[in-house]
Amino acid sequence: MTIALLGAGVMGGTLAAALIRSGHAPDDLVLSDKVTERAERVAGQHGTRYADPAAAVAAADVVVLAVKPQDMAALVEEVHDHVGPGTLVVSIAAGITTDFLERRLPEGTSVVRVMPNTPALVDQGMSAMSPGRHCTATHVEQARALMEHVGRVVVLDEQHQDAVTAISGSGPSYIFYVVEAMIEAGVLLGLPRDTATELVTQTLYGAATMIRETGTHPTVLREQVSSPGGTSVAALRALEDHKVRAAFLTAMEAAARRSHELSPRED
């Protein structure tokens, strides 16, 4: 099975690396980018081929569209005539609907919309998949197998993709932001920066592992840390005073709204 990856940027490069790590033969992957040197560089890192989008698509059984939403219409127009009848098209672009792609691809093309995230780089990604109207169960399983190389996969109705983008797609950026803030706090409190970084990173990793492995609700886990009259409740009180919980709700509503805005209107 040949996979064409169109767009060799952050996510395209991440997926290429993951596919090779998971045992795909380099010859079965072909990369493409508007910036040829980028496709050449990423292909060189993995020993894969690179080609222009039309040639890459013509040779592929599965085509992964990994360009920015704003570049999608032009890319699809460029490759339209080279999409074969059995080709599966997987799009990872925020806001681009399966309907948008189905209208621009040859009639009957199977499209799956996926929202992945950057922890795919370390095989701990979270992908949410929504099949388009021409997808069979086999296509869904093909797309699932592709994304399971880089982490976990859920399948859900496309109407939820803006919410997914706000939670797991953009989510790593909020977590890194919180981590940055905690490291700065450690430095403010007099810790060496590398020590603060180590403390915060392991705390995040440990807390995430507890949520995953114990299955205990985060509220219970937070209560276990919070001794009556102790240090944790003092800090949590300050977070409530600064409306951090409300800020997260507002932030994720903004991300979902932006995801919706990125969907080109069809009128």
Ligand SMILES: NC(=O)C1=CN([C@@H]2O[C@H](COP(=O)(O)OP(=O)(O)OC[C@H]3O[C@@H](n4cnc5c(N)ncnc54)[C@H](O)[C@@H]3O)[C@@H](O)[C@H]2O)C=CC1
């Ligand atoms: N970065 C992230 O955390 C995530 C990104 N996404 C989605 O993945 C897509 C790609 O995002 P990034 O990798 O971050 O962007 P990026 O800007 O790093 O990479 C996009 C690449 O597409 C190339 N490109 C643009 N037009 C092209 C064309 N016509 N033909 C071939 N190549 C073309 C660009 O030269 C660039 O190298 C976006 O649609 C984004 O919404 C989804 C989930 C997470």
Ligand SMILES: O=C(O)[C@@H]1CCC=N1
């Ligand atoms: O910020 C963005 O638009 C992309 C989509 C989800 C994560 N990064």
